[in-house]
Amino acid sequence: MTVALEEDDSIARCIIFPRFFSEDQVHLDELLWRFENSGEDGCGHESGVLRRLVPEAEQVHQIGCGIAAIQNQTAKARRYYCGFRNAKYGAIPLNGPDYTLTVTNTVEHGQEAHLDFALRITVEGKSARNRAKANARIAIAEAFGPAIPHICDCDTSDAEHPFKRFGDECLNGKGTFLTLG
Numbered sequence: 001m002t003v004a005l006e007e008d009d010s011i012a013r014c015i016i017f018p019r020f021f022s023e024d025q026v027h028l029d030e031l032l033w034r035f036e037n038s039g040e041d042g043c044g045h046e047s048g049v050l051r052r053l054v055p056e057a058e059q060v061h062q063i064g065c066g067i068a069a070i071q072n073q074t075a076k077a078r079r080y081y082c083g084f085r086n087a088k089y090g091a092i093p094l095n096g097p098d099y100t101l102t103v104t105n106t107v108e109h110g111q112e113a114h115l116d117f118a119l120r121i122t123v124e125g126k127s128a129r130n131r132a133k134a135n136a137r138i139a140i141a142e143a144f145g146p147a148i149p150h151i152c153d154c155d156t157s158d159a160e161h162p163f164k165r166f167g168d169e170c171l172n173g174k175g176t177f178l179t180l181g
Contacts, residue, residue, distance in 0.1 A: 002105040002107070003053070004105075007090030008090065009051065009088070010051035010087070010089075011048050011049065011050065011051065011087050011092065011103070011115060012048060012051055012060045012086050013032060013033075013048050014047075014064035014081060014084045015027060015032070015064070015081070015084060015085065015147055015171065016067060017079065017081075017162045018162075019079070020082075025162060025165070025166050030134070033046055033117070033136075033137045033141055034137070041120075043102075043120045047116065047117065048114075049063055049084070049114065050105055050115050063113065064081035064084055064150065065081050066109070067081060068080055068152065080152075080160075080161050080162060081150065081152055082149060082150065082171055083148050083150045084150075086144060086145050092143045093136075093140060093143065096139055097132075098121060098123045098128070099121050099133070099136040100120045100122060101117060101119050101120075101140065102117075102118045103116070103117050104116050119133070121136070147171045151163055
């Protein structure tokens, strides 16, 4: 069963390391939404979580841990779920000067709270399209608040987890790292 989104719906974006982190190991707004691969519909697709269906933070964390576990089945490098960021659906800029964003509730991996974010760039030319996508990614990310950090149970003793290597400050883009000896 899918549901229609409402202006006041809270949307979460799960943050996975290293995908949403810079080379300096800091999570940045411009990396929250990549929209790297175009689907058959010509849109770039990303995922989110509809909080109306999973209102507790722990439920979102469970989804994030599950995403990392699924990715770790095929990824070359270990993936870690690090937390999530929230936004109100009504605050997300769905239409920009050079893009349209469509958000729909679709079941994925059995998760009814899954949201599909489909970004369609509406300008032509490689440079114009790249610029439009970069601007859309930042505009969408700016609607989301600071990250709510989390370490999955399976990662608590993993010395390679980014929070253990860099401190949880790496999640909110402060760039201040803890050195673990």
